[in-house]
Amino acid sequence: MEQDYIKLIFGLKLKQVRTERGLSLFGLSKLSGLSKSYLNEIEKGKKYPKPDKIALLSQHLDMPYDDLVSLKLDKNLAPIGDILQSKILKEIPLELFGIQESTLIDIISNAPVKVTAFISTIIEIARNYNFSKESFYLASVRSFQEANNNYFDDLEQAVIKFAKTYQINLEEKISSKELEDILIEEFGYTINNDELGAHVELENLRSIYVPKTNTLLITKSIDDAQRAFIYAKELAYNYLKIKERLYTFSWIKFENFDEVLNNFYASYFAGALTIPRGSFVNDINNLFSQKRFNIKDFKALLSKYNGSPESIYQRLTNILPEDFNLKNLFFLRFSHRKGSNRFDLNKELHLAKQQTPRSNENNEHYCRRWMSLKVLNEISDRNTEHEFDIQISNYPEENTQYLVLASATKDPFRSDRFRSIAIGIKINSQLQRKVNFLEHKSLKKIDVGVTCERCSISNCEDRQVPAKFLESKAKEEKTASIVEEITRRYS
Structure with missing residues (x-):
């Protein structure tokens, strides 16, 4: 273990024992003769006492010397010890988010029981969802991007x-x-x-x-x-x-x-x-200035640069927030095998962190009205090189709309495999100022959900399975309502 973490474990243990004895830092200072500031530095993991000082603390806390210096922690602190010994704090990219490692250590030191419970919860979630180290790293980079x-x-x-x-x-x-x-x-x-x-x-x-x-x-x-x-x-x-x-x-x-x-x-x-920024910004300005969206013009834009459609869509997620102040957007990439009813969301980015179309780990059925899935079905049926479409996706339950552009292409490495990329831009006053074709009658507006299991849209011809989560919720609410009525009558 690194010396810093040995200091931290000793500090955590000292603070725990002191608290259990009902002593303040001032009280322990009076008992041991060690200064309050010195003890505070020890508990924060910044200093490690010499053997004679440890002996003093052992005596006045009525705790065996060996137990005090042992790296073994009780069950309340054990998860923190595991994390420290695994050096995961060194792997977490704290500096990307403006967090100092010392700050995190202070948080752990000041509320070890609550932090331990939180860490245990995260570890349990990770195990349940088979969340690997690679997944954690990728999620960290995605958060950094956002x-x-x-x-x-x-x-x-x-x-x-x-x-x-x-x-x-x-x-x-x-x-x-x-x-x-x-x-x-x-x-x-x-x-x-x-x-x-x-x-x-x-x-x-x-x-x-x-x-x-x-x-x-x-x-x-x-x-x-x-x-x-x-x-x-x-x-x-x-x-x-x-x-x-x-x-x-x-x-x-x-x-x-x-x-x-x-x-x-x-x-x-x-x-x-x-896909250089200067010329790309000019092209997007020209596209947005049109009174009616022209699919041929957009496909011409895709072919203007020596980049795949995915690279172009990815580049949009750089340019739109910076040069057009359109920061409420999402990016999705799906993969699909011909003849299969499965669509896998294997890449996503959400700059506003609030968008509804997120990855779902519960094996549910993504809304078939999403542009991402529509173009995949089209390219699978037609066996073309590239399928593109555009729509306004309306989420009725959230009263939110997105302008969504999506392309599907063949997977160059696997036969009968396809992938789609889509970008969705939240429709707000900023987008309305920037995009002239937004109100054109040719631009279709479609009500969409997230997954069929959680969708309340009635009479949906694209529904794959019943809205079992909503049905279960309605049943629970009905049960609660009847119980409340019975309780009121007998009170």
């Missing part, structure tokens, strides 16, 4: 400097060849296009980086946009001098949080390089 409205100006500026350094014209479509040349000439990369294709087991991997020989193994099955994105990520790792990084794309496992965070930084850099 806290910053998913816009990072230092990375935007780094892209501009990079483009100037290597003479990349951000006004023109960037090719993968241009980025590949920089990797080879400037950073000494060797590109191997054959090795991954020789292994069936690696069919879901797009690339592997081997640091020892500076070799990038990349699959042939990807298009130029995907290749450009991988190259741009590699350039980000090198240009930003990132050491802690992932070596496969998509990732297999994370060793530590820095790898997860740096993967996000590299991905953000890649998106900002292949």
